[in-house]
Amino acid sequence: AQSVSQHNHHVILSEAASLELGCNYSYGGTVNLFWYVQYPGQHLQLLLKYFSGDPLVKGIKGFEAEFIKSKFSFNLRKPSVQWSDTAEYFCAVNADNAGNMLTFGGGTRLMVKP
Amino acid sequence: GAGVSQSPRYKVAKRGQDVALRCDPISGHVSLFWYQQALGQGPEFLTYFQNEAQLDKSGLPSDRFFAERPEGSVSTLKIQRTQQEDSAVYLCASRTSGSRAGELFFGEGSRLTVL
Numbered sequence: 001a002q003s004v005s006q007h008n009h010h011v012i013l014s015e016a017a018s019l020e021l022g023c024n025y026s027y028g029g030t031v032n033l034f035w036y037v038q039y040p041g042q043h044l045q046l047l048l049k050y051f052s053g054d055p056l057v058k059g060i061k062g063f064e065a066e067f068i069k070s071k072f073s074f075n076l077r078k079p080s081v082q083w084s085d086t087a088e089y090f091c092a093v094n095a096d097n098a099g100n101m102l103t104f105g106g107g108t109r110l111m112v113k114p
Numbered sequence: 115g116a117g118v119s120q121s122p123r124y125k126v127a128k129r130g131q132d133v134a135l136r137c138d139p140i141s142g143h144v145s146l147f148w149y150q151q152a153l154g155q156g157p158e159f160l161t162y163f164q165n166e167a168q169l170d171k172s173g174l175p176s177d178r179f180f181a182e183r184p185e186g187s188v189s190t191l192k193i194q195r196t197q198q199e200d201s202a203v204y205l206c207a208s209r210t211s212g213s214r215a216g217e218l219f220f221g222e223g224s225r226l227t228v229l
Contacts, residue, residue: 004156034216043117044157044205044220051214090156094216099170100145102216104156 002027002095004105012111013081021076021108023091030096033074035065036104039087047089050074061085083114116140118221120206126227127196135191135224137206146189147218148181149205157205163189196228 003026013019025031035047048059055067065076074091091105119138127133139146144165149157150173159173165186174181178196183189193200203225207218 006156032214032216036220043222044207044218046217049214049217092156092216100147100162100215101159101170101173102147102218103159104149106154106156 002031002093002098002103004091004093004103006089006091006105006108008108009106010109010111012113014113015083016080017112019076019078019081019085019110021089021091021110023074023076023105024072025074025091025093025103026072027093027095027097028072032094033065033067034092034094034102035059035063035074035076036090036092037087038090044090047076081110081112083112086110086112118206118208118219120204120221120224122224123222124225124227126229128229129196129198131196132192132194133196133226135193135204135226137189137191137221139187139189139206139208140219142210143208143219144186144211145209146183147207147209148189148191149207150175151203151205151223153202160191160204193226196226198228201226201228 005024007022033050036044037047038044050057058064088109090107146163148160151157161181162170163183178194180192203223205223207220
């Protein structure tokens, strides 16, 4: 079975600081990769996705993520965070042997201080 | 509606009671998913429907959990004889037939507390 690890459970940054959230997965086959975000009081929503092609993908609000197959990683980055980025971020994987199942990491809670 | 709607938003049950949680997906979305999110953890897959057919129920933790989607639209997750370990947020998600696996629209969840 696939597993997804997010190493940072809580991150606190000041505005304008750079962000990198780690995500590693355990499956050796073909994967589709996702980052979801949950803002306070809101539902989970898709931030960005990778299916194939350019391993550097760009999402909404200036976020990007890089797929490094050799490291089984899909880290999320943003050059300069804003207070409004305060949220919980979840990495998720859909493996080619898992049908429609999406496996989530445990989440990283980001707090951006104004 | 514009998004995935879930009800009730909050439910408190005494241990042993049965509960039913409702999900109304985005209109036209053929695929519907239920996830369970325990406190401080990521969502975990429970079950998946395509229209009215339940194609995967491998994530249901016990036979006390039952889900249905009889007309291929609204879905109900039923938990019988609730236990304290059932306390969690139950998330419903849906997607269109044209989207890729993993591209889900989530509801706000139903928070179940079992006393």
